[in-house]
Amino acid sequence: MVGDDTFRLGTGAGFSADRLDPAVDLVERGQLDAIVFECLGERTLAFAYRDRAADPDRGYTPLLEKRMRAILPGAIANGVRIITNMGAANAPRAAEITRDIARKLGLSGVRIAYIEGDDVSEGVAPDTPLWEGMTVGEVGRNFIGAHAYLGADALMPALESDAQVIITGRVADPSLFVAPLRHHFGWSGDDWPILGAGTVVGHLMECAGQITGGYFADPGYKNISGLAGLGFPIAEVRHDGRACITKLPRTGGAVDARTVKEQLLYEVHDPARYLTPDVCADFSGVCIEASAPDRVAVSGAGGAPAPHAYKLTVAFDGGYLAEAGISYAGPGAQARAELAGQVVEERMASVHGSNAPLRVDVIGAASLHATTGRYHDAAEDVRLRCALRASSVEQAELLLWEVESLLCCGPAGGGGYRGNITPSVITYSASMARERVTTRTEILTT
Amino acid sequence: MSRRVRLREIAHARSGDKGNCSNVCVFLYDGDHYGAVGEQLTGEFLKRRFGMLFTGDIARYELPELHAYNFVLQNALEGGVNESLNLDGHGKSWSSLILGVEVDV
Numbered sequence: 359m360v361g362d363d364t365f366r367l368g369t370g371a372g373f374s375a376d377r378l379d380p381a382v383d384l385v386e387r388g389q390l391d392a393i394v395f396e397c398l399g400e401r402t403l404a405f406a407y408r409d410r411a412a413d414p415d416r417g418y419t420p421l422l423e424k425r426m427r428a429i430l431p432g433a434i435a436n437g438v439r440i441i442t443n444m445g446a447a448n449a450p451r452a453a454e455i456t457r458d459i460a461r462k463l464g465l466s467g468v469r470i471a472y473i474e475g476d477d478v479s480e481g482v483a484p485d486t487p488l489w490e491g492m493t494v495g496e497v498g499r500n501f502i503g504a505h506a507y508l509g510a511d512a513l514m515p516a517l518e519s520d521a522q523v524i525i526t527g528r529v530a531d532p533s534l535f536v537a538p539l540r541h542h543f544g545w546s547g548d549d550w551p552i553l554g555a556g557t558v559v560g561h562l563m564e565c566a567g568q569i570t571g572g573y574f575a576d577p578g579y580k581n582i583s584g585l586a587g588l589g590f591p592i593a594e595v596r597h598d599g600r601a602c603i604t605k606l607p608r609t610g611g612a613v614d615a616r617t618v619k620e621q622l623l624y625e626v627h628d629p630a631r632y633l634t635p636d637v638c639a640d641f642s643g644v645c646i647e648a649s650a651p652d653r654v655a656v657s658g659a660g661g662a663p664a665p666h667a668y669k670l671t672v673a674f675d676g677g678y679l680a681e682a683g684i685s686y687a688g689p690g691a692q693a694r695a696e697l698a699g700q701v702v703e704e705r706m707a708s709v710h711g712s713n714a715p716l717r718v719d720v721i722g723a724a725s726l727h728a729t730t731g732r733y734h735d736a737a738e739d740v741r742l743r744c745a746l747r748a749s750s751v752e753q754a755e756l757l758l759w760e761v762e763s764l765l766c767c768g769p770a771g772g773g774g775y776r777g778n779i780t781p782s783v784i785t786y787s788a789s790m791a792r793e794r795v796t797t798r799t800e801i802l803t804t
Numbered sequence: 805m806s807r808r809v810r811l812r813e814i815a816h817a818r819s820g821d822k823g824n825c826s827n828v829c830v831f832l833y834d835g836d837h838y839g840a841v842g843e844q845l846t847g848e849f850l851k852r853r854f855g856m857l858f859t860g861d862i863a864r865y866e867l868p869e870l871h872a873y874n875f876v877l878q879n880a881l882e883g884g885v886n887e888s889l890n891l892d893g894h895g896k897s898w899s900s901l902i903l904g905v906e907v908d909v
Binding site: 642 | 812816817818822823827829863865869870872874882885886887897
């Protein structure tokens with residue numbers, strides 16, 4: 359297909375818990391060349407390392423089976439290449455599972471490539487410096503693992519094979535999109551302006567519905583219809599890197615200059631220097647133009663040479679987050695919730711001798727923005743929320759116990775206790791010379 | 805004759821996070837407001853107004869073609885999603901916080 363004027367690239371997921379039906383719709387009706395599923399958040403991979411340590415057969419994205427069962431029939435029938443980081447900490451196992459699902463679906467001759475090499479845990483030592491200023495050893499927490507953000511290079515051998523499914527672990531999100539474009543159009547790995555243009559496309563597409571009206575609606579100001587049936591995006595990309603962002607007819611949401619602008623700067627710092635393993639992309643001159651309903655043209659990106667080193671995420675055991683809540687309503691509700699919060703604080707210190715960080719919010723009066731000092735008074739339907747960083751499950755359970763005991767021992771009329779304990783990881787960043795990272799590609803066949 | 809409005813009336817915004825750093829991009833619907841808002845909605849202004857939350861340096865990048873200001877707020881996520889005890893550890897709602905300020909246009 360090299361030389362074809364337009365490459366149609368879709369996004370099937372923008373995070374691990376993303377919806378499934380918009381992706382099925384895209385592979386069935388989208389006439390796509392490829393679809394990318396980005397399912398790996400900053401911390402998701404650290405949890406996957408822990409899963410793999412507990413069970414060598416795990417460590418891939420939790421929804422892998424569900425997604426593959428739903429996507430494979432349409433993708434294979436319509437010749438849509440699947441590119442995904444759903445391998446997380448265990449791309450080989452994710453590829454085997456995908457092969458088994460394809461076999462069960464009666465799909466024969468399907469080739470599934472997987473890529474390894476992003477797990478650089480063995481290359482990190484106690485004296486490895488972190489961007490935050492200390493060394494790995496100085497963090498004072500148990501080291502879980504480290505992974506490198508690979509670039510489009512890592513995907514090229516798989517793309518040059520005839521694999522219909524390509525499964526990776528950590529790859530920089532935009533690179534998952536740059537790779538198939540580079541392969542299709544024959545872009546050179548050091549053609550910085552064109553890689554900058556491809557990176558803009560990847561960046562715009564990587565969060566799926568966030569460019570088609572998700573994370574956007576604000577009734578009365580930014581109205582979006584059909585949010586329950588939000589369509590996921592398609593990028594029609596030309597050989598020169600210019601692109602049109604759109605979505606399928608008869609899907610909810612919207613693609614307009616506003617949704618594209620918001621996504622262009624999402625999680626961006628200096629727009630003139632957006633660093634990926636592929637390029638230092640320049641978004642500052644990007645031109646965004648709505649050309650028709652649900653069609654937005656994007657052009658004008660630039661690029662400079664890529665960084666010399668890979669960025670690493672280094673993960674450590676972060677203990678546990680304990681959260682517990684109880685609700686109050688009617689006259690005096692806010693005062694009763696505040697009293698309940700004081701009781702929890704007093705008892706955590708005096709009865710349990712806890713000095714773990716504890717936060718108390720009164721949801722409905724002040725919670726998300728409480729730190730700024732913005733407070734409503736005399737709210738009449740509120741929820742006390744207590745949160746604690748604990749080093750052990752036992753310590754976390756103490757908070758849940760104290761909030762639950764408010765049911766009988768706390769202020770009047772408290773109801774609806776809930777509590778949960780979540781394991782936590784803490785991540786920092788580091789660099790690793792490119793030469794120290796080796797990637798390899800394997801292919802399985804049904 | 806200028807009038808005082810909440811930023812939400814004339815702009816939209818989106819927030820994102822990286823570690824303990826938040827970015828909030830603000831887009832004016834009407835390019836005619838770009839200059840006047842730019843004079844008022846500065847890093848120093850946000851620091852004065854929300855300094856208890858935005859505890860680090862604030863950089864502002866200007867994208868006049870897009871009628872946009874991109875604020876990069878260091879140490880503005882109470883430790884970041886890994887450490888914060890805020891229910892909104894990503895600072896997804898920081899965009900709405902900023903859209904609530906008043907400006908003269």
